[in-house]
Amino acid sequence: MADEQKPTPENMTMLQGFEWYVPADQKHWTRLEKHVPQLKAWGVDNIWIPPACKASSNQGNGYDIYDLYDLGEFDQKGSVATKWGTKASLLQLCRTAQKHGVGLYFDAVLNHKFAADRKEKCLAVEVDPNDRNKETSDKYEIEAWVGFDFPGRGERYSGMKYHWYHFSGVDYNARNEKTAIYKIMGDKSQGWAEDGDVDGEKGNYDFLMGSDLDYAHPEVSSDVLAWGSWLAEQLPLSGIRFDAIKHYSEDFLRKFITTLDERYGGGWFFVGEFWKDSLDDMTRYLERMGRKFSLFDAPLVYNFSQISKASGADLRGVFEDTLVSVMPVNAVTLVMNHDTQPYQALEAPIEGWFKPLAYTLILLRDTGYPCLWYGDLYGIKGEHPFPPSCGGALPKLALARKLYSYGKQADYFDYATCLGWVRYGTWDRRYGCAVVMSNAGPGEKRMHVGEMHAGEVWTDVLGWSDREVTIGDDGFGDFVCGQTSVSVFVNRDADGREKFAEKFDDNIYEE
Incomplete structure (x- = not known):
């Protein structure tokens, strides 16, 4: 069976x-x-x-x-x-x-933090913004906004407090008020993530903004x-x-x-x-x-x-x-x-x-x-x-x-400025659809939607074309769209067609 x-x-x-x-x-x-x-x-x-x-x-x-x-x-x-x-x-x-x-x-924003509660002193080097592997200064002490105590939350949910050694880089030195990309250096800091663990753009794209979290720190x-x-x-x-x-x-x-x-x-x-x-x-x-x-x-x-x-x-x-x-x-x-x-x-x-x-x-x-x-x-x-x-x-x-939009797809990509395709539907989602679009003048495609639809009348669910397409005995129909436009044809008697006459409320800011 x-x-x-x-x-x-x-x-x-x-x-x-x-x-x-x-x-x-x-x-x-x-x-x-x-x-x-x-x-x-x-x-x-x-x-x-x-x-x-x-x-x-x-x-x-x-x-x-x-x-x-x-x-x-x-x-x-x-x-x-x-x-x-x-x-x-x-x-x-x-x-x-x-x-x-x-x-x-x-x-989930997991790369960095902003708005630290206080500054901390740490050692860092400046790096080339276009090649973060290239150091442009000697190592020296900076004051960075990297102290996170979360005083409003306290110990609720997590007792973790963040300090300079939890970060790999910052973009501001409060001591001299200089903006640059600073790679934090120290016994507990791993520097940038290892090559291959982050994107290689700009040499090493570990630093993006703010105070950059160091996931090498346990x-x-x-x-x-x-x-x-x-x-x-x-x-x-x-x-x-x-x-x-x-x-x-x-x-x-x-x-x-x-x-x-x-x-x-x-x-x-x-x-x-x-x-x-x-x-x-x-x-x-x-x-x-x-x-x-x-x-x-x-x-x-x-x-x-x-x-x-x-x-x-x-x-x-x-x-x-x-x-x-x-x-x-x-x-x-x-x-x-x-x-x-x-x-x-x-x-x-x-x-x-x-x-x-x-x-x-x-x-x-x-x-x-x-x-x-x-x-x-x-x-x-x-x-x-x-x-x-x-x-x-x-x-x-x-x-x-x-x-x-179900079932096998047949493409009609035979003309540069006018595309068409058909979705044939499935045994339990049988209606299918026919799509025509143009980025130039009005478009037209003769497309096969299946002999099982012979005699049906298909219309545009968007209402942008008023063409009624009667499917021939051979399963073909002549589908159209307007200039720089698109039309989506479906059997006018298909289940759900009544929904397209309703209005979507796009006024989300109405009090």
């Missing part, structure tokens, strides 16, 4: 649940919590939340991290709450997410490993996003992940920010990690940026030299994030008209784990505000992924 067919796994989509300029009003957890049911209904399964640990002030996004063990619980650095809110409101977000089947990914590694288990007990998480992983020990990160897997069943998702436009470096890093680990596909973001700015660029090269093209299981695909958004250091501009095409390319194909961005879904605040992008199409594209 033949085995019963297994259900088709459901497509998963994640959301980066913040942008750099979210108002610092300590209400972000509450706003996000209210939108969890809607996000789930439109196809979001997991949310990457911003760094929830206490920053250098209640205005800081958390990458200027002060205390790992303060999730908005203690009166430190000017307030109890972080920029995002209190620990109580974070726990409420967790409860609501659990109720609606949405996982949360924690943003007290540092023990405390941060203990924090990982503490975090898992405090919050019902589904995974972790690791910040700046090319700047600290690969060996420590493997140990951190292994520890969590062994203690909590191995079901967490782990993704690292290895932001570099080098496919070779990314694949080598993944091979060295030696386990289920993912990276954000930075080369794909740069491809999107370049194609969007070049009139009539060849769309067929959009996946060249990208992580998703060679290691699709390990690739988190994205269009923009908090580092590449406008006015940020790694800004990678993507023209507004191209964003719907870019999101279609990550959401409706058969490879990669796509990540939506809060700024595109809800807009950007701050001094240079931007409205939500994609003309209302982004929630619909996420929903189309959840409902229809």
